[in-house]
Amino acid sequence: AQSVTQLDSQVPVFEEAPVELRCNYSSSVSVYLFWYVQYPNQGLQLLLKYLSGSTLVKGINGFEAEFNKSQTSFHLRKPSVHISDTAEYFCAVFTSNTGKLIFGQGTTLQVKP
Amino acid sequence: NAGVTQTPKFRVLKTGQSMTLLCAQDMNHEYMYWYRQDPGMGLRLIHYSVGEGTTAKGEVPDGYNVSRLKKQNFLLGLESAAPSQTSVYFCASSFYSQETQYFGPGTRLLVL
Numbered sequence: 001a002q003s004v005t006q007l008d009s010q011v012p013v014f015e016e017a018p019v020e021l022r023c024n025y026s027s028s029v030s031v032y033l034f035w036y037v038q039y040p041n042q043g044l045q046l047l048l049k050y051l052s053g054s055t056l057v058k059g060i061n062g063f064e065a066e067f068n069k070s071q072t073s074f075h076l077r078k079p080s081v082h083i084s085d086t087a088e089y090f091c092a093v094f095t096s097n098t099g100k101l102i103f104g105q106g107t108t109l110q111v112k113p
Numbered sequence: 114n115a116g117v118t119q120t121p122k123f124r125v126l127k128t129g130q131s132m133t134l135l136c137a138q139d140m141n142h143e144y145m146y147w148y149r150q151d152p153g154m155g156l157r158l159i160h161y162s163v164g165e166g167t168t169a170k171g172e173v174p175d176g177y178n179v180s181r182l183k184k185q186n187f188l189l190g191l192e193s194a195a196p197s198q199t200s201v202y203f204c205a206s207s208f209y210s211q212e213t214q215y216f217g218p219g220t221r222l223l224v225l
Contacts, residue, residue, distance in 0.1 A: 009153070032211050043117070043203055043216035044156075051211070090155060099210045100171070103148075103155040 002027040004093050006104035014112050015083055021076040021107045023091030032094040033074040034101070035065055039087045047089070050074065061085065086111045115139055119204050119217035126194045126224045134189040134220050136204030144207045145187040146171075146214065147179060149200040156203065162187055163210070194224045 048059025
């Protein structure tokens, strides 16, 4: 069965510093990969997704992620964070054999001034 | 275009009471989903629907029932609420199963 592991539950970082949120998955079949963001007291919204093609995916708000098939990873990066990036970030994996989206546990990004 | 809306936003129930959560989408999506979000556990799929008149079980279906009588609406019912059902519930919809899911703002449920 597939699973998604977000390696850090909380990531504190200072404003304008770079950040990486790590996501690993396990699956024996091909996958589609997503990162969602949840701002306080709101629903989730899509940051970016990988369906096929280039392994480097660019999303909204300056975020990007790289699909690494050999490492089964899909880490999220931003070169310079803002206070407004403070939120919870979820990695999610879709596999065609289950037809369902499986979410990781979430990583709370805390951007400090 | 309101996207995905959920009613109510917040509810307090006593153990054993029943309630229905309503989800509505105006994007003509075929697929609709109900998730629950608990601290440190991410989102877990309760039930989902692949079209009007269809429903299927997700990862944590026990204690919940659903109905999709109209394409735009997906109802989640709790017949006899338990404290373990205290959670934040999110509805989502998508055009295809592998496509982006669009989420509602959530319903916070407290069961005493």
